[in-house]
Amino acid sequence: MGRKLLLExxxxxxxxxxDVYRREGGYRSVExxxxxxxPDAVTEEVKKSGLRGRGGAGFPAGMxxxxxxxxxxxxRYLVVNADExxxxxxxxxxxxxxxPHILIEGMIVASYALGxxxxxxxxxxxxxxxxxxxxxxxEEARNNGFLGKNILGSGFDCDIFVHRGAGAYICGExxxxxxxxxxxxxxxxxxxxxxxxKGVWDCPxxxxxxxxxxxxxxxxxxxxxxxxxxxxxxxxxxxxxSACGNINKPGVYEIDMTISVEEFIYSxxxxxxxxxxxxxxxxxxxxxxxxxLPANLLLKTAKGETRMMNYESLSDGGFATGTMMGxxxxxxxxxxxxxxxxxxxxxxxxxxxxxxxxxxxREGTGWMEKLLLRLDRGQGKMSxxxxxxxxxxxIEGNTICPLGDAAAWPVAAAIRHFRxxxxxxxxxxxxCTRRNYGLAHYADPLEVTVA
Amino acid sequence: xxxxxxxxxxxVEKIIARYPQGKQKSxxxxxxxxxxxxxxxxLDVPVMDYVASLLSITPIEVYEVATxxxxxxxxxxxxxxxxxxxxxxxxxxxxxxxxxxxxxxxxIKPGETxxxxxxxxxxxxxxxxxxxxxxxxxxxxxxxxxxxxxxDEIVDECRRNAASNN
Ligand SMILES: Cc1cc2nc3c(=O)[nH]c(=O)nc-3n(C[C@H](O)[C@H](O)[C@H](O)COP(=O)(O)O)c2cc1C
Ligand code: SF4
Ligand code: FES
Numbered sequence: 001m002g003r004k005l006l007l008e009x010x011x012x013x014x015x016x017x018x019d020v021y022r023r024e025g026g027y028r029s030v031e032x033x034x035x036x037x038x039p040d041a042v043t044e045e046v047k048k049s050g051l052r053g054r055g056g057a058g059f060p061a062g063m064x065x066x067x068x069x070x071x072x073x074x075x076r077y078l079v080v081n082a083d084e085x086x087x088x089x090x091x092x093x094x095x096x097x098x099x100p101h102i103l104i105e106g107m108i109v110a111s112y113a114l115g116x117x118x119x120x121x122x123x124x125x126x127x128x129x130x131x132x133x134x135x136x137x138x139e140e141a142r143n144n145g146f147l148g149k150n151i152l153g154s155g156f157d158c159d160i161f162v163h164r165g166a167g168a169y170i171c172g173e174x175x176x177x178x179x180x181x182x183x184x185x186x187x188x189x190x191x192x193x194x195x196x197x198k199g200v201w202d203c204p205x206x207x208x209x210x211x212x213x214x215x216x217x218x219x220x221x222x223x224x225x226x227x228x229x230x231x232x233x234x235x236x237x238x239x240x241x242s243a244c245g246n247i248n249k250p251g252v253y254e255i256d257m258t259i260s261v262e263e264f265i266y267s268x269x270x271x272x273x274x275x276x277x278x279x280x281x282x283x284x285x286x287x288x289x290x291x292x293l294p295a296n297l298l299l300k301t302a303k304g305e306t307r308m309m310n311y312e313s314l315s316d317g318g319f320a321t322g323t324m325m326g327x328x329x330x331x332x333x334x335x336x337x338x339x340x341x342x343x344x345x346x347x348x349x350x351x352x353x354x355x356x357x358x359x360x361x362r363e364g365t366g367w368m369e370k371l372l373l374r375l376d377r378g379q380g381k382m383s384x385x386x387x388x389x390x391x392x393x394x395i396e397g398n399t400i401c402p403l404g405d406a407a408a409w410p411v412a413a414a415i416r417h418f419r420x421x422x423x424x425x426x427x428x429x430x431x432c433t434r435r436n437y438g439l440a441h442y443a444d445p446l447e448v449t450v451a
Numbered sequence: 452x453x454x455x456x457x458x459x460x461x462x463v464e465k466i467i468a469r470y471p472q473g474k475q476k477s478x479x480x481x482x483x484x485x486x487x488x489x490x491x492x493x494l495d496v497p498v499m500d501y502v503a504s505l506l507s508i509t510p511i512e513v514y515e516v517a518t519x520x521x522x523x524x525x526x527x528x529x530x531x532x533x534x535x536x537x538x539x540x541x542x543x544x545x546x547x548x549x550x551x552x553x554x555x556x557x558x559i560k561p562g563e564t565x566x567x568x569x570x571x572x573x574x575x576x577x578x579x580x581x582x583x584x585x586x587x588x589x590x591x592x593x594x595x596x597x598x599x600x601x602x603d604e605i606v607d608e609c610r611r612n613a614a615s616n617n
Contacts, residue, residue: 075471084579085577085579087538087539087577087581088539088577089581090579090580090581090582093579093580118471124579125480125484126522126579126588128590128591128592129591129592129593161469161470163469163477163480164480164481164484165520166480166484166520166522166523167520167521167522167523167575168519168520169577180480181477182474182476182477183477183479183508183512183516184512184515184516185516185519186519186520201471201474242581242582243582244540244582244584245540245543245581246543246544250581250582250584251582252582284539288538288539288577329581331539331540331581341542342539342542342543345537345538345539345542346539348538348576349539349577352576353576355519
C-alpha cells in the first residue's frame with residue numbers, strides 16, 4: 001500500500017465538516033505556518049519538497065512562488081485553478097467534493113506565503129454543487145478563526161471566494177482564467193508579462209492547481225525534505241490519478257510514483273485490470289492532450305525498461321515513444337476500441353474549446369475534426385492521413401497558448417503509433433463501419449534495439 | 452419588466468463584494484448565472500441589458516461574455532436540460548447509446564426541445580466525470596452511470612416533479 005498524504009482521511013465520515021476534519025488533525029499546517037514560520041520560510045519548504053504543479057505542466061511550485069513580484073502597496077493574489085476540464089481528469093473534483101477543507105487549509109498557508117489577502121477558487125461552472133460544499137467549508141473556517149482578520153493572532157488577514165465559470169475548457173489556461181475572473185471572454189493573453197508580474201486586475205498573481213495547493217498541507221506538516229523522500233527523482237510526493245475507460249475500477253487513486261504502469265492497471269488496489277476480461281490496446285495516461293501509447297510501449301519503454309507511473313518514466317522516449325504525466329487523467333482503451341474514433345472525439349473537443357484567437361488553432365482544429373470524422377466513417381482517402389499529419393504540425397508551436405499543441409499532440413500520436421489502423425479504415429470503407437480494427441499487433445512485445 | 456427580487460438583489464450585492472472595489476465587472480459571470488436561473492433558463496437581450504445596468508458596464512461587455520461560455524443559453528430551453536457528455540472516455544463507455552436512447556424516448560435530436568417544453572437534449576464535452584460514465588448534467592447535479600433504465604427513472608421523476616409543481 002502506497003502512502004496517502006491527501007486522501008488518507010477521505011473516507012472518514014463527515015470529514016467534509018470542519019469539526020471532524022479538525023479532530024482528524026486538520027488545520028495544523030495553518031497553526032504551524034502562521035505561528036512559527038515567516039512567509040518566506042513557507043515558500044522555502046515548498047521549494048525543498050520538490051512539489052511540481054499538478055495541473056498538467058509540472059512546473060515546480062516553490063519556484064513559481066518565488067517569482068511573484070512584490071511591489072510596495074500593490075495587492076497580490078492567489079488563484080486556485082479548479083477549472084478541471086481536460087478529458088479524463090476528475091481528481092480535483094474528488095478532492096473538493098470529499099475533502100474541501102484540505103484545499104481551504106492549503107490555500108490559507110499558500111496565501112500567507114504569497115501575501116494574498118483575498119484568494120480565489122476559479123471552479124468550472126458545471127461543478128455547480130461543489131460550489132456549495134466549498135462555500136460551506138469557507139464559512140466554517142471563518143467561524144473558527146482560520147479565515148478573516150488577524151488569523152490566529154498572527155496579524156495576517158485572508159478571505160477566500162469561490163468564482164464559478166460557465167463552461168470553457170480554455171479557462172483552465174492560467175491567463176484565460178485570469179481574463180475570465182476579470183469578467184471577460186476566456187481569451188489567453190500573450191506572455192510575457194507573466195501572471196507573477198501582471199495577473200488578475202494587473203496585480204502579481206499565482207495560479208496553482210487544486211491538488212498542488214492541497215499538497216502544501218502535508219509539506220508544511222511533515223517538512224519539505226520529508227515530502228521529497230516520497231517518490232523518486234524529480235517526481236516527489238504523491239500524485240492523484242483519475243482512472244477511467246475500460247477498467248474494472250474507475251476512480252481516483254493516490255499513488256506515490258514508485259509503482260509501474262502495469263501494476264497501476266492490473267492490481268486490485270488500483271484499476272483492477274481491463275474490464276470484461278478484455279486485453280489492453282492503448283492508453284492515454286495524463287489527460288486527453290498527452291500522446292496515446294499502444295499497450296506495448298505503455299508498459300515498457302523503447303529501451304525495454306518497465307515504465308513507471310512518474311513524470312520521468314512516462315516521458316521516457318520523448319514524443320517518439322513516450323508520453324506525459326500531464327494532469328493524471330488515465331484513459332484506458334481495450335481491444336474493442338477504435339483509435340480513429342476516439343481521436344475524432346478529442347479533435348471535436350478541441351475544436352469546440354478553441355477560443356478562436358489564433359488562426360492555426362481555430363482553423364486547424366476544425367480541419368482535423370472533419371478529416372477524422374471522414375476517416376472514421378470510411379470516407380477518407382490515404383492522402384487524408386498525411387494531410388492530418390501536416391495540419392497538426394502547422395498548429396504546434398504557432399499559437400498564443402498551449403491549447404493548439406494540446407490539440408495537435410493527440411492526433412500526431414495516434415497517427416504515429418496507429419497508422420495502420422487509419423489505413424485500414426481507408427482500405428476497408430464498408431467493413432470499418434461494422435467492426436473495429438481490434439487489437440492487431442499493439443500489444444506484441446517490441447524488439448529492443450540495443451544501442 | 453425585468454427585475455430581480457429584493458433577496459436576489461442582495462445576492463448580487465454579495466457577489467460584487469467578492470471582488471476589489473471598482474472591479475464589479477468580475478461579477479458578470481456569476482450574475483448571469485443568477486439571471487439565467489431567475490428569468491426562464493436562458494438569456495434574452497433585455498436580461499443581459501439588465502445585468503449590464505446592475506454592474507454599470509456596457510451591454511456589449513455582457514453579450515461578449517454570454518456568447519463565449521457554453522453554459523449560457525441564448526435561446527429558450529426546456530424545463531429540464533439533459534446535457535450528455537460525448538467525449539472520448541464517455542464515448543468508449545457507451546455514451547452514444549445513451550444519447551440515442553434519450554433521443555428516441557423523447558422524440559428529439561440533440562439540440563432540440565420536446566414540443567411540450569419539458570426536455571432539451573444537448574450533447575456536451577467532458578464534464579469531469581469520466582470515471583462514472585456514461586453521464587449527464589441535469590441542472591445543478593450530475594446523473595452518472597447512466598443506463599436506459601436509469602434514464603427512464605429520471606424522465607419519470609422529472610415528469611412527476613413538474614406535475615406536482617404546477
Ligand atoms: C488549454 C489548457 C487548459 C488547462 N486546464 C487546466 C485545468 O483545468 N486545471 C489546471 O490546474 N491547470 C490547467 N492548465 C494549466 C494552467 O495553465 C496552469 O499551468 C496551472 O493551473 C498551474 O498550476 P500548477 O502549477 O499548480 O499545475 C491548462 C493549460 C492549458 C493550456
Ligand atoms: S491556441 Fe487556440 S485556444 Fe489558445 S489562444 Fe490560440 S486560438 Fe485560443
Ligand atoms: S469524457 Fe465524459 S465526463 Fe469526461
